[in-house]
Amino acid sequence: MITEYAVMTEDHIDEDAIRRAGEILKKGGLVAFPTETVYGLGGDALNPESSKKIYAAKGRPSDNPLIVHICRLEDTEKIAREIPDVYYKLAEAFWPGPMTMILNKSDLVPNETTGGLGTVAIRFPSNKIAHALIEAEGGFIAAPSANRSGRPSPTVAQYCREDLDGRVEMIIDGGQVGIGVESTIVDLTEGRPTILRPGYITMEMLERVVGDVGIDKTIIDGTTAARPKAPGMKYRHYAPKGDLTIVEGNPEEVIAYINQKTAEAKAQGHRTGIICTDETRNRYSADSVKSAGTRSDEASIAHELFLILREFDDENIDIMYSEGFDESGIGMAVMNRLIKAAGHQIVTVRDGKVTKSAMPLRRDIDPKWNEA
Numbered sequence: 001m002i003t004e005y006a007v008m009t010e011d012h013i014d015e016d017a018i019r020r021a022g023e024i025l026k027k028g029g030l031v032a033f034p035t036e037t038v039y040g041l042g043g044d045a046l047n048p049e050s051s052k053k054i055y056a057a058k059g060r061p062s063d064n065p066l067i068v069h070i071c072r073l074e075d076t077e078k079i080a081r082e083i084p085d086v087y088y089k090l091a092e093a094f095w096p097g098p099m100t101m102i103l104n105k106s107d108l109v110p111n112e113t114t115g116g117l118g119t120v121a122i123r124f125p126s127n128k129i130a131h132a133l134i135e136a137e138g139g140f141i142a143a144p145s146a147n148r149s150g151r152p153s154p155t156v157a158q159y160c161r162e163d164l165d166g167r168v169e170m171i172i173d174g175g176q177v178g179i180g181v182e183s184t185i186v187d188l189t190e191g192r193p194t195i196l197r198p199g200y201i202t203m204e205m206l207e208r209v210v211g212d213v214g215i216d217k218t219i220i221d222g223t224t225a226a227r228p229k230a231p232g233m234k235y236r237h238y239a240p241k242g243d244l245t246i247v248e249g250n251p252e253e254v255i256a257y258i259n260q261k262t263a264e265a266k267a268q269g270h271r272t273g274i275i276c277t278d279e280t281r282n283r284y285s286a287d288s289v290k291s292a293g294t295r296s297d298e299a300s301i302a303h304e305l306f307l308i309l310r311e312f313d314d315e316n317i318d319i320m321y322s323e324g325f326d327e328s329g330i331g332m333a334v335m336n337r338l339i340k341a342a343g344h345q346i347v348t349v350r351d352g353k354v355t356k357s358a359m360p361l362r363r364d365i366d367p368k369w370n371e372a
């Protein structure tokens with residue numbers, strides 16, 4: 001298959017290309033497109049054959065359900081049943097925007113789209129290109145992130161091309177996305193709203209609208225035998241090709257540890273990379289030192305994280321260290337993705353002591369973690 005490329009911006013939408021893309025989707029084809037979070041790999045959510053094609057193009061296990069993207073709130077009633085009031089409260093507060101809600105599905109949604117589940121994930125994105133495309137398609141686009149399964153989600157079209165060229169009919173290049181990590185997923189099917197995947201819409205923001213909000217235990221507990229309720233959260237994910245370790249603890253000790261390990265790896269002939277922040281950028285030496293942003297604005301780190309992981313691959317970096325980040329606010333989403341990318345390799349250095357763990361140690365003392 002030859003993939004068609006269309007370039008546009010949210011301010012200058014190429015209506016002809018959007019119309020062609022809508023036709024492709026209606027006929028059961030696939031189109032990759034920008035959203036405000038990451039690029040999506042879209043197909044007709046109501047056509048089981050389209051969903052099968054999405055799984056094949058992504059190389060994704062078919063028990064991992066897809067998110068249905070809508071562009072009109074009232075369309076919810078077509079694809080969901082037993083819609084609780086909190087759905088409309090959260091929609092009013094955060095849609096269009098980077099949040100996905102899980103409801104019980106109607107018969108209109110094929111099992112292929114929901115990975116066999118009786119529930120459906122619904123998202124109303126704010127990106128204007130995404131909005132125009134959903135409208136052109138007729139209202140319901142199933143779209144996982146537009147990466148091959150296991151790879152970091154694309155935040156620029158170049159990495160959609162790398163993963164999907166020849167596998168989809170069209171890729172819409174809308175530039176670098178605004179947010180950089182996937183939407184917050186909130187489950188509304190079991191009473192208390194529960195976060196299944198952290199994202200830009202934080203727990204604090206949700207609680208301000210609906211009161212108490214829970215969090216899936218598997219997000220914060222590396223040792224639990226429980227299965228994540230979002231099936232996709234169980235897979236290794238976002239992985240760069242090389243070996244990544246997160247280093248946390250006393251800042252001076254973190255810097256010293258990362259520099260020492262990087263020097264050792266270099267001496268063994270590895271190509272080394274470091275993920276740090278503007279605050280520490282000039283304290284490091286490696287083949288590639290990248291600042292993800294500033295600690296005073298963790299959204300800046302979310303914006304760059306996946307891009308950096310992809311760039312390290314382009315630069316053939318095979319040993320990587322990253323500073324750990326604060327887990328409050330959007331930091332929870334950043335650390336969730338980073339921990340998966342690192343395959344849960346975390347080192348804490350404090351008071352001369354080096355401790356290895358699968359989850360950040362400081363979680364043990366935060367009451368919110370324990371009560372979850």
Ligand code: TXA
Nearest residue numbers: 037039040065119120121144145182183230231232233
């Ligand atoms: O920001 C986003 O959400 C992006 C853009 C493209 O919209 N999409 C995205 O989709 O991240 P994907 O497929 O890469 O991740 C969807 C996650 C998976 O972990 C999946 O298991 C979970 O949502 N999910 C989907 N439907 C679900 C359901 N009915 N119940 C529980 N989890 C569900």
Ligand code: MG
Nearest residue numbers: 144145153182
């Ligand atoms: Mg994904």
